[in-house]
Amino acid sequence: MPVTDFEPIYLDHAATAPVDPRVALLMYACLQDSTLQGNPASVHAPGRAAAARVELARAQVARLVGALPESIVFTSGATESVNLAILGAARAGGAKFRHIVTARTEHRSALGACRQLEREGFTVSWLAPGADGRVDPAQVADSLRPDTALVSLMHANNETGVLNDIDAIGRSCRERGLVFHVDAAQSAGKLPIDVDGCGATLLSFCAHKLGGPKGVGALYVRRQPRPALQPLIFGGGQEGGLRAGSLPTHQLAGFGAACELALASLPAEAVRIRALRERLWAGLQGAAPLWRNGAAEPSVPGILNVRFPGIEGESLLLALDGRVAASSGSACNSAAAEPSYVLRALGLSDLAAQASLRLSLGRGTTEDEIDRAAELIANSVRRLRAALPLGAIETIA
Amino acid sequence: MPVTDFEPIYLDHAATAPVDPRVALLMYACLQDSTLQGNPASVHAPGRAAAARVELARAQVARLVGALPESIVFTSGATESVNLAILGAARAGGAKFRHIVTARTEHRSALGACRQLEREGFTVSWLAPGADGRVDPAQVADSLRPDTALVSLMHANNETGVLNDIDAIGRSCRERGLVFHVDAAQSAGKLPIDVDGCGATLLSFCAHKLGGPKGVGALYVRRQPRPALQPLIFGGGQEGGLRAGSLPTHQLAGFGAACELALASLPAEAVRIRALRERLWAGLQGAAPLWRNGAAEPSVPGILNVRFPGIEGESLLLALDGRVAASSGSACNSAAAEPSYVLRALGLSDLAAQASLRLSLGRGTTEDEIDRAAELIANSVRRLRAALPLGAIETIA
Amino acid sequence: MIAAPVSYSPLVRRLFDQLPRAGGLAPGPGQLVHGEARALDRGAWVRLDARIEGGYVADCAFRAWGCPHVLAAAALAAAHSSGQPIAGGLPIDAYRMAAEMDAPEEKLGRLLVVEDALRAMLANARALQLR
Amino acid sequence: MIAAPVSYSPLVRRLFDQLPRAGGLAPGPGQLVHGEARALDRGAWVRLDARIEGGYVADCAFRAWGCPHVLAAAALAAAHSSGQPIAGGLPIDAYRMAAEMDAPEEKLGRLLVVEDALRAMLANARALQLR
């Protein structure tokens, strides 16, 4: 197992955040508690105790986004939530509503769901964001058609951290009585979210980006007016028939606790993390030339996407390997790294996208880590640049 | 929270089994381990360490059913696995294959998926089992048509424990090159399963019925010949594109460990549990008249379904409440209890189905518990019968 | 999306646990009557046995098949009848049973079966007096 | 369904960590030549600088942009060239680089760019001798 003997500085919280030790302990208590081992769907005492624990978690999760507990559907993660929202709303929309509005910079789960809808005969308007990474609300309004079934856009982008103006977009959807799905996987627990204020009909998020466990998520489903949804998974009638399957008590308990902890520390953490991010940006200036991808603000506090002209992504990652854990601007979960489609949509070339690094901070991130990471990254960039052919910095930007 | 101050005897392992303490501890270690907090899809060191842990779990899970690790797709549970198998294979089958074969006694997840396929224009042959609860392999063979896309049947029934002859059914599917899905949620870890021997193309199971955590499952997908499957959840390309979403390392680690433990103790546990079940059946004779629902054998070791003429299910459950946790013959997760469709399909009347009790044993079940449970149940039955109008025992059977 | 499991009020639990007045009547003076109502599809079958003395229900017992609410309601009906004149109104009806037991809405149908048994018992008692 | 992350052999790791012969040449006797190949779409841009003395490559250094395998291969090419006659065959080709580095299949395209740079350098060196 390729584990280094010292631990790298973890700056990949946008991929997944470490589980909060308090959450881990609570989940262990839940896994061990002999009174909580029943199936929450069973009516006997162990079942009712598990169900009560689940409902407590539902209330905690709901509170994070200002929702009623009854409007929360538990899922296996944000990918499933996003799919349930997009496929579910579109497939339930009927033959007259066969048009979807989304953007090119959405997460793969949304792209995948929308591509599947295209295969099913839907038409998708793929909006292009500006160079700042934001989707223009006026462009959304212009793209709406009489047969539009759904608008699906993300709150914070997972690569650049840039925020869409979901309030404004929500308003134009609400005026037209349209279903509006917001992918809040990167913003829930990081920024205040109020489902009523933002006009979302559906809102996806998950536990593992905010200190909870992987493998559990939620879809907020507005009650009035209530959007029709076709389930992805059929069966035992759990979650109001929208999502069958035995509810995982310990996972939901962990999700609930993580939401409560995130909510409690939200304003202070947002300020702290944003300040650390700007400190990192300042510390990286020793590796100039460098550029910031996407607008600096408005953004989610913990994401910084930097472009180092002349640098090749895989080499930068290996130079940092075991020292700084971060994501490059390529979909690097295979040997054949493809450049990030998000950065490409912002107008970057393939090479510029590959010269980019996403650094994402989280609850555990310290000032000392930020200072060390900045130095390590700047040193690696300088070392790699020292070996470049002349003109490479200007060519690869 | 309606928890009693002493713990009931838990005889509802078929609904969910308590997490094995060794599995819980391992999951906690995983949740706490700072080197395992990465996303298994990330290429940096924490990601690779998590991915290695996931692949270890995949090998353990595969071994339980005699499969290659590459043929295991991780899901959020058996409900999702069953849906992915049924909806996935049917939707991928093309316009010429629009017929499904299944049985009336399948789990709700299979019924739900097949009903959805009916709404999508598929024709479903709903086979009726005999009074013994078994689906006749000849009946399956007879029901096959040139346009059959899929045969989906369970190995062990979750209410009666009765086994289908999946080897024989698998043979006739294999001869015709048909996709055969086996729902092994109740038998995996309880009986030896060999995916090659039984001719299954797809096989569903989950962790929480065999000492692992809730919220995680697997679908075995044969490699050669490989059935086409349309995913339910689209996105990041995880699980060979069949199931998107960040992999939950701790859940998979727990699933893998539970499979390994179950496999190690399988032959001895099967003998022990079967003996305890027969001891329970003997101990209940003090509540005669009583009948066994479904054939006594072949069956999964831990399930006993008993009918007590003259007894009303909700009253029996309340009489046992806090003493014995078991399931009645009604879908009792709502106030309006519907009689079990499984028992109805075996030829029981509504009232006879409601006079039934499913008692399911598991790893923690002891001889002492069995003896106490038998006495408690027999006493409750006698007490309720003492209050019956004359003739009720003969009428309600 | 919250599944509500059946819940029982303390009164229902107590009556169900003790089943007071269940079974046959204790021997004593007076005349025996009974009333029965049966609606298996609604989940109830109730029989009330009573001893009638001087225009009053001297004692009343029940036998019943049904859910805990039915058993508890039958026990209530037997208790409320005892000591009551047979000529008056119903000593308790399904709505008052439901209220006393804090029973969920969907149980009302079966409580009406208990009321039917009570009505039948009292009608039989009155018929006996007229003879 | 197993995702295979990029893996690097110990040799690649060592060469990448140290980048031996990266940058400019140390001053010395002889004549300077270079060879360059660039295929940004394939992920490689390599320049080899060499000092030629008496028909031999007295010293060779590289500059490169690319993934770790490209940088390591460029370092290999520079090392293998040093001390070799410019008249002989290639001191190392893409296939031997791949084998020595245990590089995955899909990296071969970019290793050929390194080979191109090496060929170009040697061709330039031979042209210089003919003049």
Ligand SMILES: Cc1ncc(COP(=O)(O)O)c(C=O)c1O
């Ligand atoms: C914006 C966004 N949406 C959806 C997801 C999918 O979340 P999950 O990993 O829970 O499937 C992610 C994270 O990967 C994300 O960043």
Ligand SMILES: Cc1ncc(COP(=O)(O)O)c(C=O)c1O
């Ligand atoms: C036969 C059978 N199939 C499928 C399932 C669904 O499993 P899960 O609870 O993991 O969704 C169960 C258990 O509820 C089952 O018994």
